[in-house]
Amino acid sequence: MSEPSWSDKLFGGFRKTSDRLSENLSVVSTAKLDDATLDDVEDALIMSDLGPSAAARIRAKLAEKRFGLTITERELKEAVAEEIAAILRPVAVPLDIVAFPRPQVILVIGVNGSGKTTTIAKLGHWLQEDDYEVMLAAGDTFRAAAIGQLKIWAERIGAPIITGPEGGDPSAIVFDGVKKATEIGTDALIVDTAGRLQNKRELMDELAKIRKVLGRLNPEAPHDVILVLDATNGQNALSQIEIFKEVAGVTGLIMTKLDGTARGGVLVAAAEQYGLPIHAIGVGETLDDLRPFDPDLVARVIAGVA
Numbered sequence: 001m002s003e004p005s006w007s008d009k010l011f012g013g014f015r016k017t018s019d020r021l022s023e024n025l026s027v028v029s030t031a032k033l034d035d036a037t038l039d040d041v042e043d044a045l046i047m048s049d050l051g052p053s054a055a056a057r058i059r060a061k062l063a064e065k066r067f068g069l070t071i072t073e074r075e076l077k078e079a080v081a082e083e084i085a086a087i088l089r090p091v092a093v094p095l096d097i098v099a100f101p102r103p104q105v106i107l108v109i110g111v112n113g114s115g116k117t118t119t120i121a122k123l124g125h126w127l128q129e130d131d132y133e134v135m136l137a138a139g140d141t142f143r144a145a146a147i148g149q150l151k152i153w154a155e156r157i158g159a160p161i162i163t164g165p166e167g168g169d170p171s172a173i174v175f176d177g178v179k180k181a182t183e184i185g186t187d188a189l190i191v192d193t194a195g196r197l198q199n200k201r202e203l204m205d206e207l208a209k210i211r212k213v214l215g216r217l218n219p220e221a222p223h224d225v226i227l228v229l230d231a232t233n234g235q236n237a238l239s240q241i242e243i244f245k246e247v248a249g250v251t252g253l254i255m256t257k258l259d260g261t262a263r264g265g266v267l268v269a270a271a272e273q274y275g276l277p278i279h280a281i282g283v284g285e286t287l288d289d290l291r292p293f294d295p296d297l298v299a300r301v302i303a304g305v306a
């Protein structure tokens, strides 16, 4: 049997999300696009985690283009897909390795369990496939388990890793990482961090210290601060963006666990509300399950017309 194509896999992963939106939109069936129908569409979008702001925007666009026309369910879904794509396109920004001098320093933050460690490994693997040399740094020194897990992933992808003792100073590890990466000409240094939100002050202080230490080696670093979000958290993922944006200067997002959740609509809410680049999406637990963020395909999959 041949391997499922990427869009089949994406569609499979997003099935619960698209089923939910389809089900919510099907209340509309063939109908005249009047205020009452538009209300139903807006409610369906909100119930599917797209958020009130994206829902209002999509409603307004549908009204602008088709008010008073009779529309089939399929046409409605096509039209919704088009408006979702319009929201997603501006934030679909691939992660480019452009730092000069090398390495490009990529800090990865996110609450425990968001998929941060796995995403670091997947991202490393992805960059290696594009012929970049990658190094990892175990800056989450808060838990020994985090260091151990990252070591295992580093071995699996065959990337060097900089570690320190549990409870050690993350900025010292990052410093060592940049020095070593510079010495051996590594393209990207991907840094795991302890993304605890319980204490904003501590997190801010820790990141400020990392920035200060990095600044001594390269004022441009860190080049990227990527927030990893777990889509299954739904609206809660949005409040994490809000907080991390404020305390950590997030430059981009990766949303994980889009496979098997009905809450993938939150991707659209995040794009609409925050406008931060979405570099990639995670749709599974293996190394190949980090994927470029294709806004048109994702929009069609969410709307159930892929």
Ligand SMILES: Nc1nc2c(ncn2[C@@H]2O[C@H](COP(=O)(O)OP(=O)(O)OP(=O)(O)O)[C@@H](O)[C@H]2O)c(=O)[nH]1
Residues within 6 Å of the ligand: 110, 111, 112, 113, 114, 115, 116, 117, 118, 119, 146, 149, 256, 257, 258, 259, 260, 282, 283, 284, 285, 289
């Ligand atoms: N289904 C699915 N599972 C994922 C995805 N990304 C990560 N996971 C799983 O989510 C769990 C948590 O992932 P980790 O990478 O350990 O998350 P973390 O944020 O580093 O968590 P801690 O190690 O607890 O801080 C693991 O079981 C991963 O296999 C994804 O895209 N899809």
